[in-house]
Amino acid sequence: MKFTLGVGACLVALAAASPTARGSKKSPLSLVIHNDGTNGTFSSTIASDKISMHVGQQYGTKLMYKGEDLVKNATGAYASYAGRYFDLNYTSAAIYSETQDMLDIGFTAKEGVVHFVLKTGLDGFYSYFVNKALGVQGEFRTLYRLDPGLFPNGRTYLKDEPLPLFSDILSGTNVQDETWQRPDGTYITKYDWSLFMRESDFYGVYGDKFGCWLINPGKDYYNGDQLKQELSLHRESQTNDTVLLNMLHGTHFQAAFSNVIPDGKVFGPWLVYLNDGSVKDAVKRNKAEEKAWPYEWFTDSLYQSRGSISGKLMLDTGKPAAGAAIFLGEPGRTIAQGTTFQYTTYADSKGNFKIEDVRTEQPWTIQAWSNGGEIGGVTTIFQAGNYTLTEGKNLDVGKLTWKTQGRTDIWQIGDYDRKSLGFAYGGAPYTHGLVDNCPANLTYTIGTNSAKDWCFGKSSKGTWSVVFDIESLPSGNSSAVLSLSIAGFSGSGTAIGGSGSALEIVLNGNALSNHATPIASDPSLYRSGTTAGEWHYYEFVVPRSWLVAGTNKLDLTTNKTATRWRGIMWDMVKMEWS
Ligand SMILES: *[C@@H]1O[C@H](CO)[C@@H](O)[C@H](O)[C@H]1NC(C)=O
Numbered sequence: 001m002k003f004t005l006g007v008g009a010c011l012v013a014l015a016a017a018s019p020t021a022r023g024s025k026k027s028p029l030s031l032v033i034h035n036d037g038t039n040g041t042f043s044s045t046i047a048s049d050k051i052s053m054h055v056g057q058q059y060g061t062k063l064m065y066k067g068e069d070l071v072k073n074a075t076g077a078y079a080s081y082a083g084r085y086f087d088l089n090y091t092s093a094a095i096y097s098e099t100q101d102m103l104d105i106g107f108t109a110k111e112g113v114v115h116f117v118l119k120t121g122l123d124g125f126y127s128y129f130v131n132k133a134l135g136v137q138g139e140f141r142t143l144y145r146l147d148p149g150l151f152p153n154g155r156t157y158l159k160d161e162p163l164p165l166f167s168d169i170l171s172g173t174n175v176q177d178e179t180w181q182r183p184d185g186t187y188i189t190k191y192d193w194s195l196f197m198r199e200s201d202f203y204g205v206y207g208d209k210f211g212c213w214l215i216n217p218g219k220d221y222y223n224g225d226q227l228k229q230e231l232s233l234h235r236e237s238q239t240n241d242t243v244l245l246n247m248l249h250g251t252h253f254q255a256a257f258s259n260v261i262p263d264g265k266v267f268g269p270w271l272v273y274l275n276d277g278s279v280k281d282a283v284k285r286n287k288a289e290e291k292a293w294p295y296e297w298f299t300d301s302l303y304q305s306r307g308s309i310s311g312k313l314m315l316d317t318g319k320p321a322a323g324a325a326i327f328l329g330e331p332g333r334t335i336a337q338g339t340t341f342q343y344t345t346y347a348d349s350k351g352n353f354k355i356e357d358v359r360t361e362q363p364w365t366i367q368a369w370s371n372g373g374e375i376g377g378v379t380t381i382f383q384a385g386n387y388t389l390t391e392g393k394n395l396d397v398g399k400l401t402w403k404t405q406g407r408t409d410i411w412q413i414g415d416y417d418r419k420s421l422g423f424a425y426g427g428a429p430y431t432h433g434l435v436d437n438c439p440a441n442l443t444y445t446i447g448t449n450s451a452k453d454w455c456f457g458k459s460s461k462g463t464w465s466v467v468f469d470i471e472s473l474p475s476g477n478s479s480a481v482l483s484l485s486i487a488g489f490s491g492s493g494t495a496i497g498g499s500g501s502a503l504e505i506v507l508n509g510n511a512l513s514n515h516a517t518p519i520a521s522d523p524s525l526y527r528s529g530t531t532a533g534e535w536h537y538y539e540f541v542v543p544r545s546w547l548v549a550g551t552n553k554l555d556l557t558t559n560k561t562a563t564r565w566r567g568i569m570w571d572m573v574k575m576e577w578s
Pocket residue numbers: 034035036037038039040
């Protein structure tokens with residue numbers, strides 16, 4: 001870990017009035033302002049020994065590398081929020097810091113400052129954003145829209161293949177949001193290029209001669225938890241541009257939500273790395289960047305001040321919380337966090353965990369939930385909080401005890417892990433419309449069927465029945481508890497329970513309807529998601545008198561016609577004695 005604070009730890013704008021060019025003589029790094037905005041549109045050029053880019057009011061264009069313009073007629077580099085009509089507009093540029101071989105240039109918009117950091121010998125540039133006035137935001141991102149001729153292919157940690165052709169989009173039939181059907185029945189959608197943000201190493205676009213890669217180690221400034229998914233790159237469906245995306249505060253897979261983005265929050269730095277199109281070289285460069293993170297050269301004192309936290313998480317049953325998903329952030333719903341910073345890891349088989357390079361500026365809450373496997377039946381969430389870290393030190397929180405639900409299993413379909421893994425199509429590669437393959441009606445017999453006989457999603461009208469035998473009711477008067485966990489929900493109104501909801505529940509002829517609260521729809525099921533969306537968990541108390549010794553039947557019925565490709569993505573269904 002590095003704690004170099006550098007000279008003058010905070011970033012300081014050098015000149016009140018924007019300089020028109022960099023002072024020192026011999027460096028190849030420069031900022032030249034052509035028009036400072038007072039008599040027309042802001043216009044400038046930044047350059048190093050490797051690259052140059054024209055930066056105008058909204059867009060970075062003419063990105064020159066090895067004698068070629070990588071942008072040409074495409075839109076170029078820009079930042080935007082709340083959809084495409086809110087591109088940041090730069091009104092000035094200034095040099096924020098300068099060393100022998102580095103130049104940090106900030107472009108000021110009313111929302112904040114977009115920085116480009118040039119270094120001698122660097123094939124590309126680093127970039128970061130310092131928020132001033134984004135306020136409450138859903139989507140905020142930077143984009144690099146490049147010449148489609150030079151960048152026909154995409155690479156993420158999940159796939160490496162050509163992008164869809166613009167001509168196929170133009171001749172296809174639009175069937176929903178950014179989704180087209182080819183005459184042969186197959187689909188084209190940008191959402192097939194999605195990924196789990198915190199699983200991702202890096203991603204980029206490339207061709208025979210050039211590659212452009214988004215290398216973003218240390219993903220603490222991205223919103224959400226382990227299950228945060230985002231779009232990575234795509235073919236622009238209106239213009240043919242090849243788009244490399246950086247969803248800094250992303251909402252493509254979430255129910256409508258927003259966070260306050262505090263004044264001064266720094267997103268990044270990330271690296272926009274250019275090369276000759278070699279994926280192998282980009283892999284190597286990514287490894288080097290991961291090793292170098294947190295970046296020593298980024299002399300921001302809050303960024304540099306980091307410690308670590310470790311502990312051992314045990315279930316109250318005495319077993320270790322093997323493989324548990326661990327989240328470090330604020331209290332509350334983890335997928336919806338994005339105001340400050342978020343860290344994630346998984347416990348090992350003995351329940352031990354450690355998170356390194358955690359910022360020290362705020363107190364931290366630990367949350368944990370089952371990630372399946374040995375503890376895939378635990379449905380409670382662990383939370384402990386308010387840990388304060390010290391720069392350069394590890395905080396060992398010792399042994400933490402996780403209170404489990406303390407009930408006796410009757411049966412369970414699928415692991416509780418907030419994901420559809422184990423079910424048919426669960427965890428399949430991002431593909432549009434797979435839920436069409438799930439049955440309308442299904443009978444699942446406990447003891448005979450296994451998770452793969454259940455399907456990852458339920459969209460069509462019909463009933464899925466769970467048939468189960470109870471040898472004899474336990475002595476005493478304990479009732480049963482039915483738990484339903486859904487990995488995602490795309491629809492309107494109430495998801496589970498109650499007449500008129502997406503899923504009505506009837507046990508041996510008795511309707512369960514104690515959960516009438518509508519939940520917000522998330523787009524995962526109809527945007528190529530197969531693993532997760534926004535997770536929701538429900539428990540129903542089942543009176544003992546409803547159950548019989550012998551054969552019982554639980555019916556999960558959809559009677560509302562859902563819009564095609566919308567509905568429920570499953571995580572787990574479970575019954576226990578209380
Ligand atoms: C005003 O505009 C002209 C032409 O675009 C440009 O050459 C000049 O540098 C600008 N002046 C300032 C102060 O930006």
